Amino acid sequence: MRQKKHWLLTLYGYLMLLLLLLPLVLVVVTSFGSQAAITFPIKGFTLKWYANILSQPDFVTGFKTSFAVAVTASFLAIVIGTPAVYALTRRGIHHANWFQTVFLSPTLIPEIVIGFALFQSLVIGIKLPLMPVLITGHFLLSVPYVIRMLTARLLLFDQTIEEASWLSGASKIKTFFRVVIPNISGTLLAIFIMCFINSFNNIPITLFLNGPSLTMLPTAILNYLQNNYDPTVSAVSVILMLLTGLMMWLMERMNGLTHVNEHLNQKGQK
Amino acid sequence: MQAMQVKHLSMSYEDGKKVLTDINFSVNAGELVSILGPSGCGKTTTLRIIAGLQRQTSGNVAIDEQSIDSVPVFKRNMSMVFQNYALFPHLSVFENVAFGLKQRGIGKTAIRKRVAEILSLTELTDLANHRPHALSGGQQQRVSLARALVVNPTLLLLDEPLSNLDRALRLSLREEIRRLQQKLGITALFVTHDQEESFAISDRVIVMNGGHIEQIASAQTVYAHPATTFVAKFIGFENFFNVTRQVNSDEYLSGEMHLYMAEKTTKPAVRLCIRPENIRFDTSMNTQQNSLNGIICDKTYLGRAYRYVVATDHLGQIKVDSEGATHQLGDAVRLTLPSDKLIALAE
Numbered sequence A: 001m002r003q004k005k006h007w008l009l010t011l012y013g014y015l016m017l018l019l020l021l022l023p024l025v026l027v028v029v030t031s032f033g034s035q036a037a038i039t040f041p042i043k044g045f046t047l048k049w050y051a052n053i054l055s056q057p058d059f060v061t062g063f064k065t066s067f068a069v070a071v072t073a074s075f076l077a078i079v080i081g082t083p084a085v086y087a088l089t090r091r092g093i094h095h096a097n098w099f100q101t102v103f104l105s106p107t108l109i110p111e112i113v114i115g116f117a118l119f120q121s122l123v124i125g126i127k128l129p130l131m132p133v134l135i136t137g138h139f140l141l142s143v144p145y146v147i148r149m150l151t152a153r154l155l156l157f158d159q160t161i162e163e164a165s166w167l168s169g170a171s172k173i174k175t176f177f178r179v180v181i182p183n184i185s186g187t188l189l190a191i192f193i194m195c196f197i198n199s200f201n202n203i204p205i206t207l208f209l210n211g212p213s214l215t216m217l218p219t220a221i222l223n224y225l226q227n228n229y230d231p232t233v234s235a236v237s238v239i240l241m242l243l244t245g246l247m248m249w250l251m252e253r254m255n256g257l258t259h260v261n262e263h264l265n266q267k268g269q270k
Numbered sequence B: 001m002q003a004m005q006v007k008h009l010s011m012s013y014e015d016g017k018k019v020l021t022d023i024n025f026s027v028n029a030g031e032l033v034s035i036l037g038p039s040g041c042g043k044t045t046t047l048r049i050i051a052g053l054q055r056q057t058s059g060n061v062a063i064d065e066q067s068i069d070s071v072p073v074f075k076r077n078m079s080m081v082f083q084n085y086a087l088f089p090h091l092s093v094f095e096n097v098a099f100g101l102k103q104r105g106i107g108k109t110a111i112r113k114r115v116a117e118i119l120s121l122t123e124l125t126d127l128a129n130h131r132p133h134a135l136s137g138g139q140q141q142r143v144s145l146a147r148a149l150v151v152n153p154t155l156l157l158l159d160e161p162l163s164n165l166d167r168a169l170r171l172s173l174r175e176e177i178r179r180l181q182q183k184l185g186i187t188a189l190f191v192t193h194d195q196e197e198s199f200a201i202s203d204r205v206i207v208m209n210g211g212h213i214e215q216i217a218s219a220q221t222v223y224a225h226p227a228t229t230f231v232a233k234f235i236g237f238e239n240f241f242n243v244t245r246q247v248n249s250d251e252y253l254s255g256e257m258h259l260y261m262a263e264k265t266t267k268p269a270v271r272l273c274i275r276p277e278n279i280r281f282d283t284s285m286n287t288q289q290n291s292l293n294g295i296i297c298d299k300t301y302l303g304r305a306y307r308y309v310v311a312t313d314h315l316g317q318i319k320v321d322s323e324g325a326t327h328q329l330g331d332a333v334r335l336t337l338p339s340d341k342l343i344a345l346a347e
């Protein structure tokens, strides 16, 4: 009986995995097809669609802009979010829960609404250029990740270590930079990668905030698809998948490392 | 010379609970004073207020007669050894110890020299390049001690530094703390809930209970002359007899029983007490001072002795520790409470 249940569960697991992976596999396979339209199964094998990416200026500049926006927004989210989380997780802040909710609120509002709201108020309303508004949108997207992941990490960080630093003569600000930051740097890097991936792949907010003068990669792909149905899009997708995978792997390593450290710290404190 | 004084210190947390009430004591230069008390009596709170990690509700802390209430924690030049070591995980042993000197703007060569000195004093030289997580608990606490001593603090605060270690390590590190404190002439305040530890290490003991001080005295005095019933119970007195009437300055009546003291008491006593190991079984049945009859109603082996519980005719149940295994349950026995071992308690 138990054996059978186990067997069913396993099958179910594999089915789900297949369902998740099948589209990705199709994308990878079709990116090598030599026909001018995306078909499956493919006929022939070619790398020309990968080469074609580079001949599409929208893809190239889109990649560059998306990259720049993602890096800037993630960086800002960490620089602004970290002190906020630090203050929230340390004693002496009134209404800490309330602040926590405010910082997390962007996750509760549909992204498309955020995009529209920013467009209406900042671009139409006070006529700000697109770029800063776009970065603001992606920043808002990233802040909740910083709050959530960093709160968990800082709650784990033993406060008596900070107290030891104060007693050693380091002011609270010095302690933050010389003791707290070095100990959470792994987590910060992991958060940065997480925010980057999320921002780089974002469509809902980006859709409202790009224009002829500003091409982002996800919207460039959408535009391209409206006029062409060739495997270039598959090839771009494969590149993005690889990039995302690489970063996830990096992040896992970072997180893995911080967990090891954490574990060792706690062992030491027992 | 009084290096540190605490005057009329009181503390309530935000929930309104009063955890310290009018705490007064001082620590002399070069002295090691310990605060002894049960869990939750306010030891840590007292220490944290002195360190500047917490703010008192009223009263003040002074160093050399100067109030330091407005001095922030990082300028107090105090050191603290925490129960959980609290080493900097990202720094090596050397860097952990050097941290405080760096903050004081001391030059690199001077730092290297001073850290090397302290590391050799604490026998950590071989571990200088290790990270804290690669050390045992005892080694980590030695690093923490080295980090605390290296800055030559005005006051060294230790909050149950040994309670995470096993017994053998606790004993040896205790000796080491005492040795270093005396060698370097450091003024120290040591918090513990372990009576033996407190007696072994300190010049004077402060016994705390429920946020107030019960007694401040040398270990010998606390041991032999506990000031209050709480102190007596905390340090191993287990037999208490309420005083019904004082007959003389050295004779009391507890119920029907006359109890004679070797010394005259100065203050009126409410209670007399005696340790289980100080009560004798009498073989002869002749009547003498402080003797009474009873029946053994319980017997337990404690290792160092047998614990007998004797139901007596005049003083209720009395606990007696005796090395002999001779008495059995139900035996009729005669006990003597030596007059020089009876202590009178004023409260």
Ligand SMILES: Nc1ncnc2c1ncn2[C@@H]1O[C@H](COP(=O)(O)OP(=O)(O)OP(=O)(O)O)[C@@H](O)[C@H]1O
Binding pocket: B013, B014, B015, B017, B019, B037, B038, B039, B040, B041, B042, B043, B044, B045, B046, B193
């Ligand atoms: N942040 C706080 N808020 C409210 N009450 C507190 C807080 N910290 C401590 N207390 C209370 O203050 C009292 C004294 O605590 P303290 O930590 O000083 O005791 P302690 O003597 O060090 O005990 P232990 O031996 O268990 O460490 C306790 O009753 C505790 O519940």
Ligand SMILES: [Mg+2]
Binding pocket: B043, B044, B045, B159
């Ligand atoms: Mg405590």
